[in-house]
Amino acid sequence: MTQPERAGLSLRDIAIRLDGRLLIALDAHVAPGETLTVMGPSGSGKSTLLAYIGGFLDPIFDAQGQVLVDGVDLTALPADARHAGILFQDPLLFPHMSVASNIAFALPPDVKGRANRRAIAEKALAEVDLAGFGPRDPDTLSGGQKARVALQRVLLSRPRLLLLDEPFAKLDMSLRAQTRRLVFDQARAAKLPVILVTHDAADAEAAGGAVFEMNGAP
Numbered sequence: 001m002t003q004p005e006r007a008g009l010s011l012r013d014i015a016i017r018l019d020g021r022l023l024i025a026l027d028a029h030v031a032p033g034e035t036l037t038v039m040g041p042s043g044s045g046k047s048t049l050l051a052y053i054g055g056f057l058d059p060i061f062d063a064q065g066q067v068l069v070d071g072v073d074l075t076a077l078p079a080d081a082r083h084a085g086i087l088f089q090d091p092l093l094f095p096h097m098s099v100a101s102n103i104a105f106a107l108p109p110d111v112k113g114r115a116n117r118r119a120i121a122e123k124a125l126a127e128v129d130l131a132g133f134g135p136r137d138p139d140t141l142s143g144g145q146k147a148r149v150a151l152q153r154v155l156l157s158r159p160r161l162l163l164l165d166e167p168f169a170k171l172d173m174s175l176r177a178q179t180r181r182l183v184f185d186q187a188r189a190a191k192l193p194v195i196l197v198t199h200d201a202a203d204a205e206a207a208g209g210a211v212f213e214m215n216g217a218p
């Protein structure tokens with residue numbers, strides 16, 4: 001039976017096995033602007049699930065199930081055609097580019113003009129209290145500042161969904177609270193469905209959506 005188009009991210013009958021053992025079984029829907037938090041012990045398959053959704057799962061896994069965004073089936077598409085915005089523990093900024101160039105680099109090619117791209121990058125920096133940081137070298141930023149740059153870079157790339165793999169884990173407590181608020185506020189404003197992998201119950205609480213627990217039993 002064909003199912004009706006549904007806004008947001010649909011994960012239909014996902015089943016991922018490693019060496020014949022079922023690691024992940026999930027059927028879920030994440031509405032635009034909402035977050036599904038994935039928790040569970042180390043090695044239970046949280047990052048594997050993100051890799052499947054993002055289209056970069058190692059072929060060693062046997063994976064089935066559909067990934068749809070706004071009713072469009074992404075399952076057969078390569079990673080770069082899925083337009084998943086991804087944030088990891090490490091912000092992974094390009095070290096040889098200025099902070100502004102790191103952000104401008106992510107802008108889609110239809111955003112024309114060097115000065116225009118630069119202005120958009122500066123505006124994005126100002127939105128996260130980093131006005132004037134554009135010319136800086138990424139190595140000169142603090143962890144929290146790097147995290148904010150990485151967030152803006154991912155949002156400006158016009159993702160269809162956000163995949164967050166413990167993006168707050170390396171931040172200290174106060175910075176963590178502030179950064180997670182910013183991430184979820186921005187995701188809500190952009191109406192992006194979010195999958196958040198975390199070990200921290202406070203992250204799940206801040207995200208406010210459903211929680212999926214991996215059991216991780218080998």
Ligand SMILES: Nc1ncnc2c1ncn2[C@@H]1O[C@H](COP(=O)(O)OP(=O)(O)OP(=O)(O)O)[C@@H](O)[C@H]1O
Pocket residue numbers: 018040041042043044045046047048049058060
């Ligand atoms: N490329 C790979 N080849 C073989 N096994 C792998 C590969 N990638 C992951 N695994 C295994 O798959 C299982 C799930 O790994 P995954 O990284 O998804 O766990 P996780 O829940 O994200 O763990 P953590 O919380 O420690 O990051 C683990 O047993 C891991 O060793």
